[in-house]
Amino acid sequence: MILQLEHNTEPKDILSLTETIAGLGYKSTHVKTQRENYLICIGNKEIDIRQLGHLPVVKDIHRVSDQYKLVSRKWKTNYTSINLGDDVYIGGKEKTIIAGPCSIESEDQAESIAEHLSQQGIKIMRGGVFKPRSSPYAFRGLGLEGMKLFHNACKKRGIKIITEVMQASQIEELYPYIDIFQVGARNSQNYNLLDALGESDKPVMIKRGISGSIDELLYSAEYVFSAGNEDIILCERGIRTFETSYRNTFDINAIQVLKDKTHLPVLADPSHGVGIRDYVPGIALAAIVAGADGVIYEVHPSPERALSDGQQTLNFQESEALIQKIKVLEKL
């Protein structure tokens, strides 16, 4: 059960409400986000919600049968659109395209990719500076120095930035340079990180875990929302299965399931979702047709020389061709 409270509700009113709720056998959690005030009430008893509706600070009240609450579409049937400023949105009528390298590697690389995006009218660039790598001896990203190169390349072209944050302590470091925090697949159930991002006022994109269920992804989003941040984007990036002829199995079914279960925007990552360059555009287009709010893919001036993920990265020509096809589909 979700109670939406008046904006100016006083702590004492919340306390009093919590006690009333406790009297009905429900445990409640107060959630204050950048926009609203909620009381999440968990319990099993049958109660007549009309007895709560009159209470002065309660604006609205919603039963939510799902285990996750705030991210559920059972109380908020309209889809959420995330406003990144300068007329850039994720979720809504227009399909979002995010592109960029797996890792920021140099000033030249960052500039040339930002320029490619700018020419194609792409408004958000991805790129890792802190990289989770299976081997401790692999390239782990340029860190904050890379972040600055990335920021410079994007700022002058009016491009928004998304990058991966791997631990709570990086949130503050990255904050001045980025527009969206990305939580990677390996950290999708790193609850301390999710809690910390819930205290930020910048949007958070959460990738589905490598073998994460759809419900687990929604729970991860609930962590961020219930810690105070409503601006959440979900990302399907393929799951681990028995099939070995490609990297991950892009879960095309998940797109529709997520759009049904949650009001949050859902992006598709075809690069990780299939892991083979030639198939990336096909998966991107399929995801759009299946209802994704957009795609996030890897692009690099010379994929074969990329320091990571080159085998699933498009070059500029392939990227341009994909963008054109997405635009054609969007018109349908």
Added chain:
Amino acid sequence: MILQLEHNTEPKDILSLTETIAGLGYKSTHVKTQRENYLICIGNKEIDIRQLGHLPVVKDIHRVSDQYKLVSRKWKTNYTSINLGDDVYIGGKEKTIIAGPCSIESEDQAESIAEHLSQQGIKIMRGGVFKPRSSPYAFRGLGLEGMKLFHNACKKRGIKIITEVMQASQIEELYPYIDIFQVGARNSQNYNLLDALGESDKPVMIKRGISGSIDELLYSAEYVFSAGNEDIILCERGIRTFETSYRNTFDINAIQVLKDKTHLPVLADPSHGVGIRDYVPGIALAAIVAGADGVIYEVHPSPERALSDGQQTLNFQESEALIQKIKVLEKL
């Protein structure tokens, strides 16, 4: 290595060729299909294929590094189109739409669905009369009586028929009534059945196993081809994964992988691929965009009353809407 032989090659020439091949350390299998004559040669030695090219009965010679041979695109890069007669093809420029009930249940049901297809211009109807069911106590299909109802409904409307064959002994029984034999997911590695279908001259559609790898599907096709039947269609129908929020995980990646690896047509079964009616059209369209040669889905006048698979079956209105959308996509 595949040797294409002259049509009129005599048994003694094949024997002599086999011996020559054996002398080079290769084991060979003669394959005579409805259209061609092949010698499949398996071995590891490096040989100079020019020494074979001159031999009188050898028309052409192809190295194929894949473990499956005849179904590989490594020797036949042009895609195969299956001719069902009356200008109906699977594979080629036009997208194929096959629809029909999970099971044939009655004359009325068969007639009404055939009429729906006829009105929509759909040329092939699916429908089971021998049904593999998890429980021995469940409805197992109407058998040959059902087959006759099905045939009557389609014949008068010029509609082709595909139905599942569960064992070799049914091939002869079903033969007069059908245009395509379907091998179900549970029988996709029933090699005796595949061998027997290889001796038929009617096309065979093989569904991917419930947890079958892409390579296993290609091997199953190789069974049919090497037993003498070139007219094979592959069908992606979802795989079994850990995710429980839908029935199977439709493997959208498999579509492109298959189109890369084999020259055979590839259809998508969105009904089994997701298992939830509302999501079937989205998966169908995604599969088309990803490159499938067509779709095969379940339709029923009253899905909620269907004897099997009702939860994943479209009604006529939904079916019509899907057909219209496929036609729009096809024009792109």
Added chain:
Amino acid sequence: MILQLEHNTEPKDILSLTETIAGLGYKSTHVKTQRENYLICIGNKEIDIRQLGHLPVVKDIHRVSDQYKLVSRKWKTNYTSINLGDDVYIGGKEKTIIAGPCSIESEDQAESIAEHLSQQGIKIMRGGVFKPRSSPYAFRGLGLEGMKLFHNACKKRGIKIITEVMQASQIEELYPYIDIFQVGARNSQNYNLLDALGESDKPVMIKRGISGSIDELLYSAEYVFSAGNEDIILCERGIRTFETSYRNTFDINAIQVLKDKTHLPVLADPSHGVGIRDYVPGIALAAIVAGADGVIYEVHPSPERALSDGQQTLNFQESEALIQKIKVLEKL
């Protein structure tokens, strides 16, 4: 619901009982096995079973909430022991050991392995003569000729035989030579084959499907039982997962789950369950400790020269060491 009927129940009494049952809203299936007479009743209505208990032909009546009925331990809590004659049993106090080659390859090979078993006191030999192989060009077994070699080697030593049957038409061919029919993993949902084996009076061992659920294995057993054959053995042989450092994931959990759910004996196949020779004994012993009724593993005089599965096959020395360890564990 299962009704156990008197042995000499007349068809007319069954018909009349079926009608009574139908009147209560239940659909019933008559099952006559080599030992008993049952009526399986499927329905959802709440009924007072006492009203059925008085009926003259009804010996006993059991509610079974599982979807599978005759194989459930909900009505038969005592474990089933399969009698192979000559004091050889599967299920019961003693652990069963079955060993033998993947494929019967020659008279010498069959004789030497039978002799090894004989010296070790092993009473049942496995060996394939009809082999399901992924590739149509691979060795598919010696067929009936191999069966005869196999039979000769075992008969003189008083060893029982289990071999795989791939299609209904082989049942009659194999019948004179074998003691147990094996249904392989790829055919575990080949319902026509299961039905046909239900009409045999020889025991049937069903391997779990490559990605078959535990419930599906029980349903497959229900097919055989409900077609008339009570003598069924189940075999856990590893499932397909994402892990690639071995062949299959032996599902040690399944042993206890099966022993809980069904009264049928449960064997473990460590050779396919892990697929790497060095690990086979460890898995065999673990399965015994977890409660398996025995093991079935692959042995060959020279595994490195075996025509199939050599990488997971023990040599005689390893086999002997394993047998000794099983005997030690058995005493605990």
Added chain:
Amino acid sequence: MILQLEHNTEPKDILSLTETIAGLGYKSTHVKTQRENYLICIGNKEIDIRQLGHLPVVKDIHRVSDQYKLVSRKWKTNYTSINLGDDVYIGGKEKTIIAGPCSIESEDQAESIAEHLSQQGIKIMRGGVFKPRSSPYAFRGLGLEGMKLFHNACKKRGIKIITEVMQASQIEELYPYIDIFQVGARNSQNYNLLDALGESDKPVMIKRGISGSIDELLYSAEYVFSAGNEDIILCERGIRTFETSYRNTFDINAIQVLKDKTHLPVLADPSHGVGIRDYVPGIALAAIVAGADGVIYEVHPSPERALSDGQQTLNFQESEALIQKIKVLEKL
């Protein structure tokens, strides 16, 4: 390639060595642990290692073909035994038993479990105070207050403590109270946490990820080792598969694979590995027989009242029975 260096190697010698190595086309990483000095060299060129063996600071040199290096058994074939002090070891001849509740819930609970362990001669207690829970509204542990209760209960009885650490900032907080840091399945690829634990001098137990491959677990251990901490324990706790009749699929195969690939001790967690109380002892014993160095399981005075994981937790009587059985097996 791993170079073991003299203990007192000076930074300038390491620098000079690194340059020599770079000249051979290898990238090197210096690793200084609580016990040794290593240089890890990554590269593809063939080199004659004898030219490195003479160098004064190099004690020994090992080729390691695995991608992970320090945790590989390719250079250290003797198994590692972790010394916890007071004659308590993990790895070695004796099997380790670790037991305790999922979560520390109260002083009474902690005391009664510690007393149970003490009476059974168990030397290490598990218990969570920071709990990763799918839902943000679930009980997340008593935190540091719980840690103190836990510590008091164990200290007076001479019991060692293992507890989960969820983020780097908790390492310092937990340090005074614990003997082993546990990295949970959801954090098994949280590389920042692994790096930070590498800087600690207390042992670290890493659980396999929920769908983590065996190699990924070894890479995670390599993170800790290469950051300076040699005292690492691995834990198999079940993987996610399609099977739904239990919680996770305990990967019995992984025990032997790990004992082959790494010198680190390997424990089994049967509680999470199957997730159903009745089956926990069977899995524990099977894991011991397959070669695990010990087990870690959940025990609670009243599992049915536990705040988390009660369905897979043993009561004292079941725990005692399991301990007795492990001791019997150990004598074999």
